[in-house]
Amino acid sequence: MSSIKISNLRKTYGQFAAVDGFSLEIPAGSVFGLLGPNGAGKTTVFKCMLGLARTTSGVVLFDGKPLVPETFERIAYVPERSVLYEWMTVAEHVEMNRRAFKAFDPARALELLAQFNVEPAKRSRALSKGMRTAVMVALAFARNAPILVLDEPTSGLDPINQRHVLSLIINEAARGNSVLFSSHQIGQVERAAEHIAVMDRGRLVLEGLVDDLKSDRKIVEGIFPNVTYTLNGIANDPRVLRADRTERIVRLLVRDDADNVATMLSNAGATGVRVVDLNLEDIFLFAVSPADATADVIAKGSS
């Protein structure tokens, strides 16, 4: 059973659809990275999931059941911006969580805070942006919650603490807990997440296991001797998911049989043709950036 199932989620603000037809299943015990450019709707998805914003339509189930207040005993959430009370001390925030959540472990919270070098006696207003994020992360990870929803959990943190947060995320997965997190740091997502989903303009544009996405897609690159050239219909090949051009260089995103596509590109006159493995950044950029307009022309014009 998936720990979280989101079906056809839609959230509109007036005429604007912040999230549109978003569906996702997050398996229990997995680390799921949600990627997307600014304004893609990641935070809105989190808010709708957790009932912080009313959905226009759609269903969100946690272990097959709709969200009720008691569900939050099992969900820890770190918002993208600080929601700490500026006038309260960090220790008072720890106490607040101890009172609110049965499974909250204050000793663990203090231990994590010490690891982040945050003094519990300090008021929130005296903390830097990164330290505030660290406090929220520490409080969330001390919840002993089987589901963690983390919206930009490394925002503002220095590289050492970013790495520490990633380690915490991986540890949670090792304990069988589910982590859904978003980040603009694709390298972090690649390191921690086994599943990813990519959002763009409110829609889910790509989803799958990171390893699968990497292994079944390749980039075929080639260089043409002149700026003017034709692809002989290669861009319309069903194996070619996308074609981009920068001057004389052509990059083709290919699923399956990349070697064959590379041969076709060589036959079209390209030199230095090579097949390149994808990294997560390539996957993300291909998913969210519009195809090169010129490449579209090439694709249509050359077919």
Add this chain to the structure above:
Amino acid sequence: MAYVEWLRAARCLKITAIVLGVALVLIVALEYTFLVGSRSSLSGVELHTSTGDVNARKILDGATTTYSTLPDGTKRTTIVNAAKGIRVTVDDHGYFGRHVEIFERSVKGTEKLIGIGPVSFRRAAVPGGSVVTIDTNEPEDFAYLAAIATFVALIIATILGAPFARQNDGHLEIALTSPAPRTILGLGTMLADFAGIAAAWLMTVAMLFLAHVAQNAPNYTYGPLDTEVIVLGFAGVLAWYAMLCAATASMRRAYGVVLGISWPVAALVAVLAKADLGDAPMAQLVHWGATPLSWIDPFTYLHFGPAFTENGRPAGSLAVSLQNELPALLILALVYVTLAIVQWRRVEA
């Protein structure tokens, strides 16, 4: 969330305690300065005689003063100004107060009694003139303390009066990811605030009591009227606090403006609705506009009558009406609490 609100209320109470502490010191200092400072000084008499008929300087110019101690230990000061026909007797009972009698030959005063807290002023016509009697430690109705404490509680209620808006302003994620229904969270929050308000009420009563006992032996009376004043006061404060909560429950910012203008607006509405503004069309329009607003304004129902009276004893001077005002305030409180919760349940992060 209730914990956070209680912390906020506790911070407010700390500041209240400091302010009340400073007020206590000032009151005690003033009492000693004006009432105890010098045995022969009549500055206290001069200070408290609001009618202007008795003036210390007028008495003392050309007067002879004698001191004696009565068998019960009372220290008596007698000031006689034969030329002006004035005789003043001050019986100082120390911690148990003072009794002052001022005979004035030239004044044919009418019967009058003024009571302010433990101090009473009586004027009576006697053969050949009139006598003003001042007692500084008369039995005081507890309702006076309750009325003043209610005023302080209203101020604290105003300061704390936007708990939901404060939550909405950047902290909603904390409240809404708590494993408790929003209604329970909301009611818990309001309860925490009201506990703080009640604590401020008690602190004020304690401060007033201390201010009294620092000067005089406590001499309070307590009767059904006092209970009525306390109950009406608490109902009024609750309705006021709930109204501010309801007015700000959907707001994220600018709730401070609502809190800031709440007193003048509520007071103005209550006054305009009750005042006789005359027959001019504009006056009638204002009156008609203010009247329905006054029905939902807690200030309209929250009055204790004049704080002091003439020709009446202090006890019983606080006119309250539990028959009309109390039910109105309780209904308002219930409606406003409901409105606040219903609104806040709909707020999105």
